[in-house]
Amino acid sequence: MLESIRPIYVLLLPHVQLLDCAGPSQVFFEARRQGANYQLIFCGIDSTVTSAQGLVLQTQSGLPEIQPEATILIPGVQLDYYADLNTPVDPRIIRWLHAAAAVGCRIAAICSGAFVLGEAGLLNNRPCTTHWSALELLQQRYPKAQVRQNVLYIQAERIITSAGISTGIDLALALVEQDYDALLVAKIARQLVLYLRRSGQQTQHSIFLQYRNHLHLGVHRAQDYLAEHLTETISLEQLAEIAKLSVRSLNRAFRATIGLTPISYQQQLRLELAANLLHNPAWSIEHIAQQVGFSDARHFRRLWQRYFGTNPTQSRNAQESNQC
Structure with missing residues (x-):
């Protein structure tokens, strides 16, 4: 339609x-x-x-x-x-x-x-x-x-x-x-060659908008591809080919422009999507992990703890409390 x-x-x-x-x-x-x-x-x-x-x-x-x-x-x-x-x-x-x-x-x-x-x-x-x-x-x-x-x-x-x-x-x-x-x-x-800004009222910054205030075409290509193929397994060799760089140059360019490795950037994209999916009470943590590209729910839980300082279940409970 x-x-x-x-x-x-x-x-x-x-x-x-x-x-x-x-x-x-x-x-x-x-x-x-x-x-x-x-x-x-x-x-x-x-x-x-x-x-x-x-x-x-x-x-x-x-x-x-x-x-x-x-x-x-x-x-x-x-x-x-x-x-x-x-x-x-x-x-x-x-x-x-x-x-x-x-x-x-x-x-x-x-x-x-x-x-x-x-x-x-x-x-x-x-x-x-x-x-x-x-x-x-x-x-x-x-x-x-x-x-x-x-x-x-x-x-x-x-x-x-x-x-x-x-x-x-x-x-x-x-x-x-x-x-x-x-x-x-x-x-x-x-x-438009713009530096993205957010409203002064908005405290949360989307990973999809962060790390875009640079002019490196190869890194932008890789970022676009990772965001558009969020749940797929993508090797560094594949990503380097899309960026039209060598694997070594890709890693160096990511660190120089956004201060992250390609893998870390991909993980943060997936975690943000997972944070949105947590709002669905019918989905288990294991199911959400699979939906955002993690084959191992334990790995997903460890990353969540590292980035957010709590586990996914506690984050879900906090979301529900805020909605009450």
Whole structure:
């Protein structure tokens, strides 16, 4: 069964900041090239919009019909555009956003795009953020909003806001990870030559996203292959061939770029998958070990103890206690 299209409506307002628009859009464009089923649609009230930098942008004239599976992106505009609200948000946009929120659309604002959400009342009683220079103004303008400082982006149910400029890229990567997985995000980040960052609200770091802030093509090839063939037995010779390196060079490159051996990296990938599978109470520890590529459950238990300082059963019990 084919996956349905995931529309990305990019709302272009007068004086839009180019990077706020282009950065997240590029993420979804690259995701589509990697197989994700996104469709970028640039929309606005008028058929053309002039950016803050003076570039004239063409849009799909008018606001598209709302689809529940759609994501709406609101790039920021020149900050002083909203300084006194002499130019209020068009009521048609407010009504459109209300309709989108009512059917459960995901709505993400970059930088001063948060002010549009504020005008629509969508920040009321929700944590949110914006560019550091506009935090006080956002709180003053919308006293019911729970404005947060020192975060890259923050999600409250289906409403997401980011600190602005380059953090719109971080926000877009987080949305792709929600829709697909961390491996796709790692591939996009590599394609865009990005250093992956996580939200200031997120304390756990996925192994699928860690150790990707390097430019060694051979190591990236090996990392991709290990992540895509997680449960398979892969020899160092096979991995070296995929990386187009000798076994010795592969080991040296792994240590130099990520500080791990290929085997240790593979083990950590498998352990993270196992941590997710622990949530299924119907599966025994032995079954989970097999599902993530360990033929010997005792070896799996030893590795778990080494990395997490406890055994898998204790970790499962702790998960269940946290859910109570």
